[in-house]
Amino acid sequence: MWCRRLACLLSVPCQHTRHHLLGLSCGRRTFTAAVARWHHTAPESLSCAWQLHGDHLELRYANTLMRFDFVWLRDHCRSASCYNAKTNQRSLDTASVDLSIRPKAVRVDETTLFLTWPDGHVTRYGLQWLVKNSYEGQKQQVMHPRILWNAEIYRQAQVPSVDCRSFLETDEGLKEFLQNFLLYGIAFVENVTPTKEDTQILAERISLIRETIYGRMWYFTSDFSRGDTAYTKLALDRHTDTTYFQEPCGIQVFHCLKHEGTGGRTLLVDGFYAAEQVLRQAPDQFELLSKVPLKHEYIENVGDCHNHMIGVGPVLNVYPWNNELYLIRYNNYDRAVINTVPYDVVNRWYTAHRTLTTELRRPENELWVKLKPGKALFIDNWRVLHGREAFTGYRQLCGCYLTRDDVLNTARLLGLQA
Ligand SMILES: C[N+](C)(C)CCCC[C@H](N)C(=O)O
Ligand SMILES: O=C(O)CCC(=O)C(=O)O
Ligand SMILES: [Fe+2]
Structure with a gap:
């Protein structure tokens, strides 16, 4: 009819x-x-x-x-x-x-x-x-299209760095940058004037700066001005930052302003790629890492800085409705006492954590880059882990954290799926 x-x-x-x-x-x-x-x-x-x-x-x-x-x-x-x-x-x-x-x-x-x-x-x-x-x-649609990578995949993709002028002055430059960032969880801008002020202009082009206990824009050297290993010359194993916040910072920006010495390369590892390997090999371990809540903690008493931050959540955070991974919280330095897990689960949790760590540590998953003045790096701190090699000499990094919603907002306004 x-x-x-x-x-x-x-x-x-x-x-x-x-x-x-x-x-x-x-x-x-x-x-x-x-x-x-x-x-x-x-x-x-x-x-x-x-x-x-x-x-x-x-x-x-x-x-x-x-x-x-x-x-x-x-x-x-x-x-x-x-x-x-x-x-x-x-x-x-x-x-x-x-x-x-x-x-x-x-x-x-x-x-x-x-x-x-x-x-x-x-x-x-x-x-x-x-x-x-x-x-x-x-229901066919994924929330966020992305390309999971190891070092080989990332290199093969030959993702270009975006030129600073094009990033600041054209929609195309900004869009290209954001598309790379959304797909890979990292992106570079080059030919940036190596100052804190110029780095801030970059950051504010895509988002709002998230002010934290470290300030808005920060500088840091190995002066131990704060109670954290980042402020030394020691190597730092792969980790995500601010795991001790209820909502870890969405994006981290790094710009190396000066380094007169050796070492100090930056390590990047796609946490989602590693988690995917765990899911394939041992789905029950993936599930445990997504269910068991953990505490991370930042306790600082250095000079005038007194802080006690606590964030609770699983290592792998997945959307309950489709199991899509959206945030990895991984920082073995800042992980607090585990007292949120019954004794019979603890051992299985350590096994699952070891499986993930093994994946994160595979040399083929490690992307090493030397940050140089002029090259700013944006890292999706919900996905990509960073670390650094020990170094000698004077090294000064500046950067900031960004709010995630506002990066996605900018991307959507340019017509990207985010
Ligand atoms: C980046 N900036 C030097 C300001 C802070 C470093 C914070 C380091 C801390 N252990 C964490 O992983 O969150
Ligand atoms: O010094 C570096 O390259 C990075 C240190 C670090 O992990 C951080 O500041 O979050
Ligand atoms: Fe860090």
Whole structure:
């Protein structure tokens, strides 16, 4: 039956749909296939068909079969009284919607679905909008496209550094930089004037500086001015920073302003690549690392600096709805006493942690770079671990942390998926 014949639905239900409406008034929430019928907008080739069920509408459009709960449909009404298109905010009070609401009339034309609600309110939904926003349309998509790498993969990809002027002055330069950053979790800008001020200008081009106990923009040398090994000449094994914050800093920026001496190379390891290897070899260990909460701690009493920070969370943080890894918290220096785990789990946790560490330490996963004045490095601190080789001589690094949401904001404004 073609929908054009169903235009009457907006007023008086015609023969074929009365069943549904009667079904509702009888309080039935489900309909058998025999009762529910498909209604087509046009010959099958133009492909839009719908069917009402007890609590949802089923729509077949653009080769997708979609189900929309009636409450969801009412909640997503984009009419002027339900939604403010200027602010992109909902004005409808969802709590005022009857949870067993049901449209009293349905109509579909080539581009739009029209629903009339019991109080007479009419909602229009673009069919394309429904495809884009239905669960069925979304579930194929990953949240964040990315390329997991080891040293070989990263080198082969020949990811270019972006020139400072192009980064600061053109959208293309900035976009290229951000695309690299989102895919690999690291990105470089070159030909930067080696000062703290110029580094700050770079940072502020993509995000807001996250002020922490280390300040906004920081300088550091091996003067032990703060109670942390970073402020020495010692080697630092791979780690992520600020694991002792409830929300570890999203991005770290490093710019080496001076080094007169030897050593001091920077080590970078893709934590997600290593975690992926663990997932393949030992899914139960991956799961344990994603479930067992740990504490990380920063206790400082040096000079005037008195701090006690604690962050709690698992090593591998995954979204509960699709198991996608989004944050790795790995810092063996700052890991606190483990007292959040029952004794019979502790041993299995250490085994899982060892498996991950083994992957993180594989030489083929290590990318070594020597940071030089003029070359700024941005690191996704939720994904890529950094470390450094011991060094001699005077070495001065400057940098800052950035808020993650604001980097993603900039990326989206340039049309990137983030
Ligand atoms: C980067 N900056 C030198 C300011 C701070 C270093 C913080 C080091 C700390 N152990 C951590 O991993 O979080
Ligand atoms: O000195 C370096 O290259 C890095 C030290 C470090 O890990 C840090 O500051 O977070
Ligand atoms: Fe660090």
